[in-house]
Amino acid sequence: MPEIRAETLVGGMTPETVWPLVKDSAGIASPAAHVVSVRALSEQDRTFRLNEWKVLLNGSEVTWTQREAAGPGLRLRFEQTTGDLERLSGEWAVSAAHDGTLVRLTLAYELGVDGLAPLLEPIWTQSFQAHADALTRAVSARAAEHRATEKNPT
Template structure:
């Protein structure tokens, strides 16, 4: 299964400040030009929720529903439960860095088109890499959530 990884160092920010932003994807993600929307479907409890993402990837609108759960060590894991891809899973992480904080996003995926996987996987990996890097840029430049909608 193809995987992508992206990280960004954010000087002058604490891990806790970035963590508050990462957990509030409905607020920050639509600021990325390719994200059409993120909607909370089920808030579950303070450690998990279900969200629906709609993004433009490879010139096509792609939608999926994912379960998100917080884990120890400022980690937010997610896994697709429904959507246009066969499988999508990943993890956000925030750690302390000598300059401030570092945020990371890892994503693994399967398209569900086995015969064309050798041709399509590199194209989709490149598109998901660009998706991850765009989200990291937004997280790096976003202030703290003002409405308290983050999950802890």
């Protein structure tokens, strides 16, 4: 199963301040142009929820529902429960870094087309890498907005 990694450093903010931004799937997705929508389906409590994602990858709309579970620590694990892919899982991790907070997104996927996987996986891996990079950039952008709001409250 191919694995994708993306990370960003959010300067000047603690992990505890960045964590709520990471947990806000819809907020992260909104600045990412390739994300069509993220819709909350249910939330059991503050540690478990279901979200439906619609994303443009390789020129096609790909849809999946993922179960998200927070913890232990500042980690948000997710796993596809239904959708267009055979499998999709991953984790957001937030940790202290030298000048702020490191936000890391790791995801793994399986297309479910065994005979064509060697041909398709490089293309899909590139698309999922772009997806992960865009989401980590979105966290950084949301953090910058958050800092600006704290400095200049209206």
